[in-house]
Amino acid sequence: MSGMDASDPVLVAVGVTVEFGGIRALDGLSLEVGRGSITALIGPNGAGKTTFFNCLTGIYRPKSGDLFFLPGDGRTIPLTLLSPDRVTQQGIARTFQNIRLFNNLTVLENVLIACHCRMKAGLLGALLRDSRTMREEREMEEYSFALLDRYGLGGQVNELAKNLPYGEQRRLEIVRALATRPKLLLLDEPAAGLNDRETEDLAGLIRLIRDELELSVLLIEHDMGLVMGVSERIHVMDYGKPIAEGTPEEIQRDPEVIRAYLGEG
Amino acid sequence: MTGGIPNANGGVPKTPAKSLRPRLLGLGRGLLSSSFSGLWLALVAFPIVIMRFDATARSIDFLWERLPRLVAVCVAGAIAFRFLLRHKAMGAFRERLSLGASSPKGDPRGRLGRLYDGLSGGRARIPLAIALGLLLLCLPFRSNPYSVSIYTTALIYITLGLGLNIVVGVSGLLNLGYVAFYAIGAYTYALLNTHFGLGFWVCLPLGALAATLLGFLLGLPILRVSGDYLAIVTLGFAEIVRLVLDNLKFTNGPRGIPHIAHPGFFGLDLDKSVKPFLVGRGLLHPNTDLDQVLLYFIVLAVVALTVVCVHRLENSRLGRAWLALREDEVACQAMGVSRWRAKLTAFTLGSTWAGLAGVIFASQITFINPKSFSFMLSVIILSIVVLGGMGSIPGVILGAIVLILAPEYLRFFDDYRMLLFGLIMVLMMVFRPEGIIKATRKVREYKRHADGESGEGAPEEGAPEGAPAR
Numbered sequence: 001m002s003g004m005d006a007s008d009p010v011l012v013a014v015g016v017t018v019e020f021g022g023i024r025a026l027d028g029l030s031l032e033v034g035r036g037s038i039t040a041l042i043g044p045n046g047a048g049k050t051t052f053f054n055c056l057t058g059i060y061r062p063k064s065g066d067l068f069f070l071p072g073d074g075r076t077i078p079l080t081l082l083s084p085d086r087v088t089q090q091g092i093a094r095t096f097q098n099i100r101l102f103n104n105l106t107v108l109e110n111v112l113i114a115c116h117c118r119m120k121a122g123l124l125g126a127l128l129r130d131s132r133t134m135r136e137e138r139e140m141e142e143y144s145f146a147l148l149d150r151y152g153l154g155g156q157v158n159e160l161a162k163n164l165p166y167g168e169q170r171r172l173e174i175v176r177a178l179a180t181r182p183k184l185l186l187l188d189e190p191a192a193g194l195n196d197r198e199t200e201d202l203a204g205l206i207r208l209i210r211d212e213l214e215l216s217v218l219l220i221e222h223d224m225g226l227v228m229g230v231s232e233r234i235h236v237m238d239y240g241k242p243i244a245e246g247t248p249e250e251i252q253r254d255p256e257v258i259r260a261y262l263g264e265g
Numbered sequence: 266m267t268g269g270i271p272n273a274n275g276g277v278p279k280t281p282a283k284s285l286r287p288r289l290l291g292l293g294r295g296l297l298s299s300s301f302s303g304l305w306l307a308l309v310a311f312p313i314v315i316m317r318f319d320a321t322a323r324s325i326d327f328l329w330e331r332l333p334r335l336v337a338v339c340v341a342g343a344i345a346f347r348f349l350l351r352h353k354a355m356g357a358f359r360e361r362l363s364l365g366a367s368s369p370k371g372d373p374r375g376r377l378g379r380l381y382d383g384l385s386g387g388r389a390r391i392p393l394a395i396a397l398g399l400l401l402l403c404l405p406f407r408s409n410p411y412s413v414s415i416y417t418t419a420l421i422y423i424t425l426g427l428g429l430n431i432v433v434g435v436s437g438l439l440n441l442g443y444v445a446f447y448a449i450g451a452y453t454y455a456l457l458n459t460h461f462g463l464g465f466w467v468c469l470p471l472g473a474l475a476a477t478l479l480g481f482l483l484g485l486p487i488l489r490v491s492g493d494y495l496a497i498v499t500l501g502f503a504e505i506v507r508l509v510l511d512n513l514k515f516t517n518g519p520r521g522i523p524h525i526a527h528p529g530f531f532g533l534d535l536d537k538s539v540k541p542f543l544v545g546r547g548l549l550h551p552n553t554d555l556d557q558v559l560l561y562f563i564v565l566a567v568v569a570l571t572v573v574c575v576h577r578l579e580n581s582r583l584g585r586a587w588l589a590l591r592e593d594e595v596a597c598q599a600m601g602v603s604r605w606r607a608k609l610t611a612f613t614l615g616s617t618w619a620g621l622a623g624v625i626f627a628s629q630i631t632f633i634n635p636k637s638f639s640f641m642l643s644v645i646i647l648s649i650v651v652l653g654g655m656g657s658i659p660g661v662i663l664g665a666i667v668l669i670l671a672p673e674y675l676r677f678f679d680d681y682r683m684l685l686f687g688l689i690m691v692l693m694m695v696f697r698p699e700g701i702i703k704a705t706r707k708v709r710e711y712k713r714h715a716d717g718e719s720g721e722g723a724p725e726e727g728a729p730e731g732a733p734a735r
C-alpha cells in the first residue's frame with residue numbers, strides 16, 4: 001500500500017464549519033487525506049458529506065475553518081477562496097451524487113470539455129484554425145479517446161451521454177473527472193444505483209485509476225462492501241462532525257460507528 | 266356487480282363494457298376541462314379580438330358578432346391541444362415499452378432528421394452544395410425588386426438568428442434584448458454616414474465593433490445574475506436603448522434618420538454603367554437595381570462567413586465550454602471552465618453579429634427610426650432560433666426562411682400573424698422542443714492502437730499519461 005504515510009497529506013481540513021440558515025451542515029470538521037491513498041468518507045444521510053465536497057470544490061464557502069490542498073510540488077494551496085473552476089485547475093476533480101453529465105453532448109465531447117483547463121486555444125484559434133490549435137485539438141481528442149478506451153467506454157465515444165445505460169453514465173462521470181488531470185479525485189456516492197456486478201467493476205476501476213494515474217481518491221459511499229473493499233482509511237462523520245477514523249477493520253469494530261449506523265433503531 | 270351497468274346476460278360483465286365506462290368518463294372530464302381552458306383563453310383574447318378602440322371618436326366599440334367564433338375557436342383549440350398532448354404522452358410511453366425490443370441505436374431523430382441526413386451527408390453533399398450555391402448566385406438577377414428585397418431581408422434575419430444562436434442556442438443564455446445590438450449597429454452606420462459621410466465598408470466593421478463593445482460592457486455586470494433575471498435585464502436594456510434613441514436630438518428622435526447610403530462598389534455607379542448591358546441581354550430583371558443585387562451578395566457573403574465561424578466555434582475549446590454551460594452550469598465549472606468568462610464571450614460575440622446585421626439593414630432600407638427596433642423583433646429573432654433548432658445551424662437558417670418568407674407571401678394572415686406565431690411556438694415547445702432540425706453532434710472515428718488489441722489485460726500501453734501537464 002503506497003502513500004499510507006500520515007505525515008504526507010494531499011488534503012488538510014481544519015475546523016471547517018458551514019451553516020445553512022440555522023442548520024450546521026459542517027461543525028468544525030477536521031480531517032486529512034493521505035497522498036496516494038483511497039480514503040472513504042462515510043456517515044448517515046444528511047451528515048454533511050456532500051457539503052464537505054462542495055466546500056472543497058468552491059461551490060460553498062465555509063463560515064470558518066481552512067482547507068488546504070497539497071498537490072505534491074511543495075505548494076500548499078488554500079481552497080476556501082478559489083472558485084470552482086480554479087479548484088479544478090489546481091488539480092481537484094469530482095463527480096456528483098446525482099449524475100451531472102452534459103446530456104446532449106457525445107461521450108467524447110463530455111471528456112473533451114474536461115480537457116478545457118489543460119488547453120490553450122482561444123477565440124482566434126477557434127476561428128482561424130491555425131496549426132497550433134489544430135494540433136492541440138487532435139492531441140486532446142486522442143487523449144480523451146485513450147482515456148475512454150482504457151476505462152471501458154471506448155465503444156461509445158459517439159453516443160449521447162443521456163443514452164448511456166445508468167452504470168456507464170456513472171463511469172463516464174469518473175472518466176470525465178480524470179480528463180481534468182487531477183491529483184485528488186473526489187467521488188460522491190459512485191455506486192449509488194449500481195447492481196452488485198457493476199459495483200464490483202467500480203471497485204476495480206477505482207483501484208486501477210489510483211495505481212495508474214498516481215492520484216489520491218476521496219470517496220463518499222454508502223455501500224459498505226465497496227468502502228471496506230477499496231479504502232485504506234475511513235473517516236466517519238455524523239451531524240457535521242467526525243466521529244471516528246481508522247482502517248476498515250478498526251471502523252468495523254468501533255462502537256461509536258455501530259451506534260451511529262445501527263443505533264437508536 | 267358494483268359497476269352499475271345493467272348486464273343483459275346477468276353473468277360476468279364483458280371486459281370491453283367494463284373498461285369503456287371509465288374511459289368515457291375520462292373523456293368527458295377531459296372535454297370539460299379543455300372547454301374551461303378554452304373559455305379562459307377566450308376571456309384573455311376578449312380585449313384583443315372583440316374590443317376596438319376608436320381613436321378619433323375616443324370610444325370603444327364592441328364587435329359582438331365576433332364572439333361566437335372566438336369562443337368556438339378557443340374551445341376547439343384547447344380540446345385539440347389536450348388530444349395532441351395525450352397522443353404525445355402515449356407515444357413516449359409506447360417508445361419506452363418497445364425500447365427493449367427494437368435496437369436502441371434506432372434512429373431517434375424522426376423522419377425529417379433522416380431526410381436531412383440523406384441530403385446533407387454522404388455522396389449527395391458536394392453536388393448539392395454546388396447546385397445550391399449556383400441557385401443562390403443566380404437568384405437575384407432574374408427576380409423582381411420586391412423579391413430581391415425579401416431575399417435580402419431573409420438573409421439579414423439568418424445572420425441575426427445565427428448570432429443569437431450563439432447566445433441562446435449554444436450557450437443557453439436567454440437574451441431578450443438582442444435587438445438593442447442590432448439597433449446600435451444600424452445607428453452607428455446611419456450616424457457616421459449622414460454626419461461624417463463615412464461609407465458602408467468602413468462602417469461595417471465599426472458597427473460590429475460598437476455592438477461588440479456594448480455587449481461586453483453590458484455583459485460585465487449582468488452576467489453575474491443567472492437564469493430568468495438575465496432575460497429581464499436584457500429586455501429592459503433593449504427598451505432603454507430604444508427610448509434613448511427615441512429621445513435624443515442627436516439621433517433625430519422618433520423621426521429617425523433618412524437618406525442613408527447604399528453600399529458602394531469601388532466608387533462605380535453600377536446602375537448607369539453595367540445595368541443597361543445586363544438588361545439588354547436579358548440577364549437582369551429590368552426593374553431590379555444592381556445596388557440591390559450588390560447588397561444581396563454582401564449579405565450572402567456575411568451569412569456564409571457566419572456559418573463558417575459558428576461551425577468552427579462550435580467545435581472548438583471555447584464552443585464546447587459554451588455547450589457545457591448550457592447543459593449544466595455546475596458541472597461546467599467543475600470541469601475547469603470559468604463560467605463567467607464563457608458567458609461573457611458568448612454574449613459579446615453574439616452582439617457582434619447583431620451589429621453587422623444592423624449596418625446592413627440600415628444600408629438596405631436607407632431610413633431607420635427607433636420603431637424598427639421594437640421588442641417584437643427580439644421575439645421574432647428568438648423564435649427563429651427556437652423554431653429552427655437551438656444550436657443547429659441548418660435549423661436556424663430554415664427557421665429564418667420560414668418565419669420571414671412565409672408571412673411575406675401569406676399576407677392574408679396579416680391580422681392574425683402574431684397570434685399564429687404564438688400558437689406555432691407553443692406547439693413546437695410541446696411537441697418538438699429541439700426545433701425543426703435538431704442539432705447533431707460531430708461523429709468522430711477512432712482506431713485503437715495496434716498494441717491495445719489484447720483488450721482487458723493490456724497494461725500501460727493504452728493508458729494515457731496521468732501526470733498533469735502543468
Ligand SMILES: Nc1ncnc2c1ncn2[C@@H]1O[C@H](COP(=O)(O)OP(=O)(O)O)[C@@H](O)[C@H]1O
Nearest residue numbers: 020023025043044045046047048049050051052
Ligand atoms: N444548499 C443547501 N441549503 C440548505 N441546506 C443544505 C444545503 N445543502 C445541504 N444542506 C443541508 O445540510 C445537511 C447536510 O447535507 P449533505 O451534505 O447533502 O449530506 P450528505 O451528503 O452527508 O447526505 C442536510 O441537513 C442538508 O439538508
Ligand SMILES: [Mg+2]
Nearest residue numbers: 049050051097
Ligand atoms: Mg450526499
